[in-house]
Amino acid sequence: xxxxxxxxxxxxxxxxxxxxxxxxxxxxxxxxxxxxxxxxxxxxxxxxxxxxxxxxxxxxxxxxxxxxxxxxxxxxxxxxxxxxxxxxxxxxxxxxxxxxxxxxxxxxxxxxxxxxxxxxxxxxxxxxxxxxxxxxxxxxxxxxxxxxxxxxxxxxxxxxxxxxxxxxxxxxxxxxxxxxxxxxxxxxxxxxxxxxxxxxxxxxxxxxxxxxxxxxxx
Amino acid sequence: xxxxxxxxxxxxxxxxxxxxxxxxxxxxxxxxxxxxxxxxxxxxxxxxxxxxxxxxxxxxxxxxxxxxxxxxxxxxxxxxxxxxxxxxxxxxxxxxxxxxxxxxxxxxxxxxxxxxxx
Numbered sequence: 001x002x003x004x005x006x007x008x009x010x011x012x013x014x015x016x017x018x019x020x021x022x023x024x025x026x027x028x029x030x031x032x033x034x035x036x037x038x039x040x041x042x043x044x045x046x047x048x049x050x051x052x053x054x055x056x057x058x059x060x061x062x063x064x065x066x067x068x069x070x071x072x073x074x075x076x077x078x079x080x081x082x083x084x085x086x087x088x089x090x091x092x093x094x095x096x097x098x099x100x101x102x103x104x105x106x107x108x109x110x111x112x113x114x115x116x117x118x119x120x121x122x123x124x125x126x127x128x129x130x131x132x133x134x135x136x137x138x139x140x141x142x143x144x145x146x147x148x149x150x151x152x153x154x155x156x157x158x159x160x161x162x163x164x165x166x167x168x169x170x171x172x173x174x175x176x177x178x179x180x181x182x183x184x185x186x187x188x189x190x191x192x193x194x195x196x197x198x199x200x201x202x203x204x205x206x207x208x209x210x211x212x213x214x215x216x217x218x
Numbered sequence: 219x220x221x222x223x224x225x226x227x228x229x230x231x232x233x234x235x236x237x238x239x240x241x242x243x244x245x246x247x248x249x250x251x252x253x254x255x256x257x258x259x260x261x262x263x264x265x266x267x268x269x270x271x272x273x274x275x276x277x278x279x280x281x282x283x284x285x286x287x288x289x290x291x292x293x294x295x296x297x298x299x300x301x302x303x304x305x306x307x308x309x310x311x312x313x314x315x316x317x318x319x320x321x322x323x324x325x326x327x328x329x330x331x332x333x334x335x336x
Contacts, residue, residue: 001333002334004333005331008330009327009328012227012231012326129258187307
C-alpha cells in the first residue's frame with residue numbers, strides 16, 4: 001500500500017460564494033445596497049420593515065425579499081404598504097442561500113431601487129453562515145429574547161454590520177439588562193452601531209433610517 | 219448545522235477531484251477538513267453524515283479527519299495576531315475592538331489521502 005496525500009484546499013461554501021459574487025456584481029452595476037435582516041421568529045423584522053415603509057420609503061426607494069418556509073403572510077404585509085416585494089419559499093430550509101436570492105432579484109424592479117432588504121428566515125443560527133451577496137448582515141434582536149442572546153449566537157453578532165434592538169417600549173415590563181446586552185455585543189463586535197428602537201411606538205426610528213441613508217453604497 | 223449538506227459537498231468535491239486526477243481506481247483513505255471555530259458545525263455529526271453519504275461512492279470506508287481552527291484576530295491598533303479570550307473578539311493585549319478576524323470562519327477540504335495500489 002502506498003499512501004499519497006493530495007492537497008485540495010476546496011472551499012465547501014464555494015458554490016454559494018459563486019452566486020453571492022454574481023449578486024454583488026449585479027447590485028453594484030445597478031447601484032443598489034442590500035441588507036440581510038437576520039433575527040429570531042417574532043423579533044420584529046417585518047414590523048420594522050412596515051415602519052420603514054412609511055418613514056424611509058420616500059427618500060430611499062426600497063424593495064423587500066421575504067424568506068419564509070411557508071405562507072406569503074410577510075410579503076402580503078409589505079404589499080399592503082406598497083413596497084415592491086417578492087416572497088421566497090425555502091421548501092423547509094431554515095435559511096436563504098445565494099442562488100435562490102439571485103433568481104429572485106430578477107423579479108424586482110431593479111432600475112427604480114436604491115436598496116433591497118432581505119428578510120431572512122426567522123433563525124439566529126443558520127442564516128449567519130450564508131453569504132447572500134449582501135452589503136451587510138443586520139442582527140435584529142428583541143429585548144424580550146434576553147440580554148444573553150448575543151453570547152449564545154456569536155457568529156451572527158460577529159458578522160453583523162449593525163444590531164437593531166427592537167421592542168424597547170416593553171422595557172419597563174421585563175427584567176432585560178440593557179448594559180449586559182450592549183457589553184456582550186461589544187465584546188464580539190465592538191465596531192458596529194447598535195440601534196435601540198420600537199417600531200410599534202415609532203421610537204428610535206429616525207436614527208436607524210439615518211444610518212441606512214448614510215450607508216447607501218453607490 | 220447542515221452537516222449533511224456540507225458532507226454532500228465533500229463527497230461531490232472528492233469524486234470530482236479524484237476523477238480529474240484520474241485516481242478513480244484508487245482507494246480513498248482519508249479526507250482532511252479544516253473547520254473554523256466560528257462555524258456552527260459539530261464534528262461528531264459531520265463524521266456521521268459523511269459515513270452515511272459516502273456509501274456506494276469512492277469515499278466509502280474513508281475516514282474524515284477534522285482539524286478545528288481556533289478563532290484568531292489581527293489587532294489593527296497594536297498588530298497583535300492570535301487567539302482571544304473566551305466569548306470575545308477583542309485584542310487581549312491592548313483591548314482594542316479594532317480587530318479583523320483572520321481565522322475561525324474556514325470550511326474547506328485541505329487534502330485527501332489515497333492508496334495508489336502500486
